[in-house]
Every structure is written in structure tokens, then in C-alpha cells.
Amino acid sequence: MSTATESRPISTYLFRRPRVRLFSLLALPMTWIVGVYILSLFLLLITAFWYVDPFTSLVRPGFTLDNFQAVFTEPAYISTSLRTLWIALAVTILSVIFAVPLGLYMAKIAPAWLRNALAVAITLPLWAGYLVKIIAMRLVFTEEGFFNWLMAPFGIKGPGFSMPIVILTLTYLWFPYMALPVYTAIRQIPTNLFDASSDLGARGFMTIYRVVIPLITPAIIAGSVFTFSLSLGDYLAARFTGGATQMIGSMIAANINLNPPMAAAFSMVPITFVVIYLMVARRTGSLERM
Amino acid sequence: MALIEIRGLVKAFGPVKAVDGINLDIESGEFITLLGPSGSGKTTVLRMVAGFEDPDAGQITLDGKDITHLAPFDRNVNTVFQDYALFPHMSVQENVEYGLRTRKVPKAQRAKQALEAIESVKLSHTADRLPHQLSGGQRQRIALARALVLRPQVLLLDEPLGALDRQLREEMQVELKRIQRDAGITFIFVTHDQDEAMRMSDRIVVFNHGRIEQVGTPQDVYERPATRFVAGFLGVSNLLEIPSAQSDTSKDATISIRPERIRLAPSSYQQRSGEVALGGRISEVAYLGSNTVFVVETDTGSRISVTTLNQELPTQGEGFGTGDRVLAVWQESQAAQISG
Structure with a gap:
């Protein structure tokens, strides 16, 4: 039984000393x-x-400063940086293009059971290991793989391991991080804003462009921080599904034993990209206007 | 031909028939109110006219053209929503310009028309604000301006005053009526507030359980309620069963008599021709300032409510009190026969 007079020396000591606490x-x-x-x-x-x-x-x-000089002057480093930037942007844009219609369907159209099923389906890949997913994509797009088998009757042949497959693989890896915030944000848009938009003469695309996208921009930016920065730093996707495609990560991995200072300098590039990206997002005001 | 003709309209949500076979004609320039309790189908009818719900059966024509299954953006009708539905990320002016933008009105003209519409609701100084910076009444006016700037043939209003406090609501009732007269636009107004319906409407459509109970002017539905439901929903009414011997028809009939049409008389009162008098005892008296409400338990076992207007200062010791034996007296012509 505790009573008011029971002594608790530690609690009493901490209570009187906020700094220590x-x-x-x-x-x-x-x-x-x-x-x-x-x-x-x-x-x-x-x-x-x-x-x-x-x-x-x-x-x-x-x-x-030789290492940094090399990063900014060596054509191989510059082209790899730009290629990686482009891949990360493509992954982000692709994720948004998939996430918005899916989020709209889940939040506003699907019955409750299907909405929950889709939410599980989106998060399901997160339960599998990272390498498992990359290998899965490798199996799909390999020479004798599923994609070529499926498309053979139509005379279509996959591109083989190359940059487009790296983009697809990275989109597959990071899509949940975009889909979930986008879905949550769309769910919070009152249904009558959709009614009001169509009432005022807007068709579906205009409603998405002028009402939905502006209202979910903070969620897209939150999601893109993941899709963009995780793509910038990745190298296993390029290694296993990219063929000859080099990303910043692949070059860092190649240098890490031979020339650690060079690898360190090069690893500053994706960090810089992310900082610039966040500053641009802040500048547009889309983070504050909500 | 009426501006809007609704024929056999049906809409079910799962097993519930929200609207169950509605026929209604709405004339051009009319202020018509759909009145009923919540769940009576009035809002669903409005949403079908707007195009947000697709009818299961029936037809809606606007100006002779079948619009039953058209999308909302293909109809020349606009809606003012219950909670305004202003776009939260757009300024007041951008909100009002939105409909003009969908109609590809050039930028300069768009701004001019929007500012005029904002001015017409006396909110020019708020053009650059965001909706969350406005009061409820101001948002209401902007929602109105946003719909009216498109000059629709019909304006649909879904309980637009429901969220406003009483004083503001009464101001907006006058304002809405003025705007409707000036613009000459047909208003279809949905409310569950019978005072609001009486005050504003040219005609009232009374809904219950997905069906129309009665259509008529405020006076029609108040003075000559067609059904028990209408008599009870619009104001207070006494419903009395009249045995067939006293009624015109051979069947038993129900009459509706308003409390303010009945007066109380001492039991010694001699009833004149054309008058009906029921004896009883006063069981309750409620003094409400401008009037007093008496409840009389009649000898035939009914309870009737009688309202008297307090036109003069009541004198001490005068008037009826609880327990007094009285006659409730009214002119036979003041009562309405109820059919259903």
C-alpha cells in the first residue's frame, strides 16, 4: 500500500531538479x-x-580538395550523378502517377473490405526482404523470364537489364512510401469538394489537377522524400537489374576499398541533392499553405 | 411546360428506398422548398437534380431536355452545399473563378465577373482571403456567389443556412429571397425547418418516407394540410376524429384545427350556428409571453391545444386556469378535412 508519506528519494530528487530530469x-x-x-x-x-x-x-x-574536384570534373562522375538524379526523379514521378489514382479509388470509391485489402496489398512487399524483391524483379525481366514469356506471343521483347528496369525495380521497392501518405491525404479531402468541383463544371482530370493534387501536395512531398532519397542512395537494384547501368551507389561501392576518400566525397552528392530538393519544396510554399 | 419535370423518380440505397416514386413540376423563377424530416428523401431528390446521384428509375427534364443521367458538369444547375464546400487551398476569388475557368472564360473577364459576384454578396474586401479566414456567414455568401456567377437556370440549396446561428440565419433568409428575386433564377431549397420554408417559399413540397405528402403554397399546406403528417409537421395542429354522423361523408373523418383558431369560453356559453364547441377541462397552462398555450382534456377523451394571443396586459384573477371547465369553440369553416 502506498501512502502520501512513503519516501521516494529518486523521484523527489528529480522533481526538484528540472535540469537533471x-x-x-x-x-x-x-x-x-x-x-x-x-x-x-x-x-x-x-x-x-x-x-x-x-x-x-x-x-x-x-x-x-582533389576528391571533390574529381566529382565535379570527371565526366564519368558527372554523368553518373546526373543519371542517378534522373532515375530518382523518374521513380518519384512514377510512384506519384501510380499512387494518386490508386489513392482516389481506395479513399473515395472502393467498398470498405476492398479498401482494407488494398491497404494490405500495398504494404505487403514491405514484409519481404529488400534483396528478395530485387531478385524477384530480376527473375521477371531476365532473358528467359516471365515478362519475355508473357509478351512473346505479341512479338514484344523486354529491354533486358538496363536503366528502365532499374527504375521499375526502385519504384517497386519504394512505392509503399508514396502510396500510403497519398491515400491518407486523399481520404481526408471532404467528399463534397469533389461534388462541388463537378457541379462547377470540372471533369475528372481538372478536379484531380486543381483540387486533389494541391490538397495532397504535402503528402506527395513527404512520400517523395522517401522515393527520391532512397533511390539516390541505392546500388543493389542497379547491380542486379541494371546491366551496365552505373549509379552513384555503384561507384561508391566500387571505390570503398580502393579509395575511401573518393567514395566519401562522392557520397556527399546524393546528400546535396536531397538538401536542394527539400529547399525547393519549401520554396514553393506547398509545405506551409495547409 | 414546367422548367423542371420530375416523373416517377426512384432511388434506393441498399434495401432502403430513399426516394420512392416522385412526380413534381417546378416552374421557372420559382422559389420552391423541399421540406421534410431527415431521411425523408428531400436531399436525395436534390442530389439527383444536381447529378450527384443516378436515379434507379424515372426521369428528370430541364427545359424540355432529358437530364436524368447526365453528369453534374453537363447540367446548367449549380449547388450551394450545406457546409459550403469551398476549396480550402484557393482564395475567395479563385473559388468564385473556378466555374468560369471550367467554362474557359478568358482570364481578365473571369476576374471581372468573379469580383462582381463577390461584390453582389458584399464581400469585396475578402477576395484575397482563404476560406478558413472567413466567418460561417461569409463562407455561405461566397458559396452563393460561386454558384450564381455561372448564371445557372436553377440553383440548388442543400440546407444552406443550417450551420448559422439564428440571427444570421434570419438575415440570410431575407438576403437569399432578395437575390432570388433580382436574379430571377429558380431556387430549389432543401430544409427541415418549417419556419424557414414558410418564410421564403413560393411553394412548399412536404416529404415523408421518400414520398411527397403535399405540394402547395405556404398558406395551402398550413391551412389545408392534406395528410396527418403535414398537419403535424407544419406548426402545431389538433387532429380530431369526427364520427360519421357529424361529417359530410358516410365514413369517419379526421379534421385538423390550428390551436390559434380555437378560443376558450365559459361552459355556460351558448354556441352559435356554424360553430363547433367541445366541453372539457384545462389540464395545462403555459404562459409564453406573446401568447398563452392551454391544453384541454375534452369529455370525448381528446387533448386539444389552444393558443390565445396576449393582446393586453392580463388582469389579476381574470382568464382561465388549470382545472377550469371550459368550452373549446371554433368556426366549423376554420377546420380542414384530412384525407390520409
Whole structure:
């Protein structure tokens, strides 16, 4: 039985000392965030200024801008950066194109049981391992694979392992991260806004363009942070389904043992892309207008 | 030919027949109100005229043209929604311009017409605001301007004043009526508020259980209710069974008599010709300021309500009180025969 007079020395001590209380609350998460997240990123940045001794092939601490210079001047690095940027944008756009009609159907048309079934279907791939999904796509698009078998009667042959297949694979991997926020956002649009739009003379596409898209822009941006940045950093999709397609990730992976400072410098590129992307999204005001 | 002709309209949601065979003609320039309790089918009829619901059976024609299954964007009718349905991400002006944009009106003309419409509801100073920065009454007016700027043949209003407080609602009733007269547009107005219906309408259509109970002017439906439901839904009414001996027909009949058409008289009162008098005892008296409501338990076992207007200061000790024996007296011609 606890009574009012029972002594609880620790609680009493903490209650009187807000600073100590705050420290005990934040000690663990701050160790994690500062000690692991930020410190490792910082070390990565530092490493990017080091160099590799040409004779011993050992990493030497120092300060050189050669690595960054290479990132911005070597045609192979530039074209890989641009290709990766394009792939990430294509994955994002493709995800939006699939997610909006699906979200509209789920939120406004489908009966409840089908809506729930589709929600499960969207999240189902998340339960499977990442490599499993890439291998699945590899099996579909390989020379003797399902796609070619299915399309053979129509005289259509798949492109083989190449950039379009990388885009498809990455879309397959990251689509749930776009579909779920988009669906949730569409569900929150009052049905009578759709009625009002058609009442005022708008057909389906105009309603989507002028009413739905503006209202779900924050959700699209939230989803695109995942589809865009996860695509920028990926390299296994390119490796297993891309054929000769090189992405930033593939080049980092290739350099990681030979030239770690170069890999570190190159890994700053996707981070920069994401920061620029978020700044542009902020600029458009679409994050605040809601 | 009427502007809108509705024939045999039916709409079911699952096993429930929301609208069960409706026929209605609506004349051009009319202010017509669909009145009924919630779930009576009035809103479903409105939504079928707007095109949001597809009828299961029946036909709707607008100006002689069959619009039964047309999409909302192919009909020259516009709607003011119960909760306004303004686009939250668009300014007031963009909201009002939306319908003009769908009609591909050039930009400059679009802005001009929209600003005129906003001015006509006296809200020019809000053109750049977002809907959430407006009060309920202002949103209501913008929703009206957004629909009227398209000059529809028919304006549909779905309980548009339901969310407003009483004073604002009364102002808007006057305002709506003025706008309707000035624009000369046919208004189909849905409400469950009988005062609102009486105040504004040229004609009232009384709905119950997906069917029309009665169509008529406010005076028609109040003075000559066709059914028990109408008599009870519009104001208070006393429904009395008249044995066949006293009625015109051979069957038993029901009459409806309004509380304000009955007066109380002392039991010694000598009834004149053309008058009906029922003896009874006063069981309740409610003083309501401008009038007093008496409930009389008649000797025949009915309860009738009698309202007297307090035109003068009541004098102490005068008037009837609980328990008094009285005669409830009315002119026979003041009562209406109820058929159903």
C-alpha cells in the first residue's frame, strides 16, 4: 500500500531538479543521434578531404580538395550523378502517377473490405526482404523470364537489364512510401469538394489537377522524400537489374576499398541533392499553405 | 411546360428506398422548398437534380431536355452545399473563378465577373482571403456567389443556412429571397425547418418516407394540410376524429384545427350556428409571453391545444386556469378535412 508519506528519494530528487530530469530523459536518444548519426556523417565528410598514398595505397589524413574536384570534373562522375538524379526523379514521378489514382479509388470509391485489402496489398512487399524483391524483379525481366514469356506471343521483347528496369525495380521497392501518405491525404479531402468541383463544371482530370493534387501536395512531398532519397542512395537494384547501368551507389561501392576518400566525397552528392530538393519544396510554399 | 419535370423518380440505397416514386413540376423563377424530416428523401431528390446521384428509375427534364443521367458538369444547375464546400487551398476569388475557368472564360473577364459576384454578396474586401479566414456567414455568401456567377437556370440549396446561428440565419433568409428575386433564377431549397420554408417559399413540397405528402403554397399546406403528417409537421395542429354522423361523408373523418383558431369560453356559453364547441377541462397552462398555450382534456377523451394571443396586459384573477371547465369553440369553416 502506498501512502502520501512513503519516501521516494529518486523521484523527489528529480522533481526538484528540472535540469537533471531533462538530462536523464535525453541522455540515451542524444547519445544515439549525436554519437552515431551525426558523428559518423561528420567523419565521412572529414575523410573526403583525405587522400590515398599512391605508393602504399594507404589512406593518409590531410587536406586536399582533389576528391571533390574529381566529382565535379570527371565526366564519368558527372554523368553518373546526373543519371542517378534522373532515375530518382523518374521513380518519384512514377510512384506519384501510380499512387494518386490508386489513392482516389481506395479513399473515395472502393467498398470498405476492398479498401482494407488494398491497404494490405500495398504494404505487403514491405514484409519481404529488400534483396528478395530485387531478385524477384530480376527473375521477371531476365532473358528467359516471365515478362519475355508473357509478351512473346505479341512479338514484344523486354529491354533486358538496363536503366528502365532499374527504375521499375526502385519504384517497386519504394512505392509503399508514396502510396500510403497519398491515400491518407486523399481520404481526408471532404467528399463534397469533389461534388462541388463537378457541379462547377470540372471533369475528372481538372478536379484531380486543381483540387486533389494541391490538397495532397504535402503528402506527395513527404512520400517523395522517401522515393527520391532512397533511390539516390541505392546500388543493389542497379547491380542486379541494371546491366551496365552505373549509379552513384555503384561507384561508391566500387571505390570503398580502393579509395575511401573518393567514395566519401562522392557520397556527399546524393546528400546535396536531397538538401536542394527539400529547399525547393519549401520554396514553393506547398509545405506551409495547409 | 414546367422548367423542371420530375416523373416517377426512384432511388434506393441498399434495401432502403430513399426516394420512392416522385412526380413534381417546378416552374421557372420559382422559389420552391423541399421540406421534410431527415431521411425523408428531400436531399436525395436534390442530389439527383444536381447529378450527384443516378436515379434507379424515372426521369428528370430541364427545359424540355432529358437530364436524368447526365453528369453534374453537363447540367446548367449549380449547388450551394450545406457546409459550403469551398476549396480550402484557393482564395475567395479563385473559388468564385473556378466555374468560369471550367467554362474557359478568358482570364481578365473571369476576374471581372468573379469580383462582381463577390461584390453582389458584399464581400469585396475578402477576395484575397482563404476560406478558413472567413466567418460561417461569409463562407455561405461566397458559396452563393460561386454558384450564381455561372448564371445557372436553377440553383440548388442543400440546407444552406443550417450551420448559422439564428440571427444570421434570419438575415440570410431575407438576403437569399432578395437575390432570388433580382436574379430571377429558380431556387430549389432543401430544409427541415418549417419556419424557414414558410418564410421564403413560393411553394412548399412536404416529404415523408421518400414520398411527397403535399405540394402547395405556404398558406395551402398550413391551412389545408392534406395528410396527418403535414398537419403535424407544419406548426402545431389538433387532429380530431369526427364520427360519421357529424361529417359530410358516410365514413369517419379526421379534421385538423390550428390551436390559434380555437378560443376558450365559459361552459355556460351558448354556441352559435356554424360553430363547433367541445366541453372539457384545462389540464395545462403555459404562459409564453406573446401568447398563452392551454391544453384541454375534452369529455370525448381528446387533448386539444389552444393558443390565445396576449393582446393586453392580463388582469389579476381574470382568464382561465388549470382545472377550469371550459368550452373549446371554433368556426366549423376554420377546420380542414384530412384525407390520409
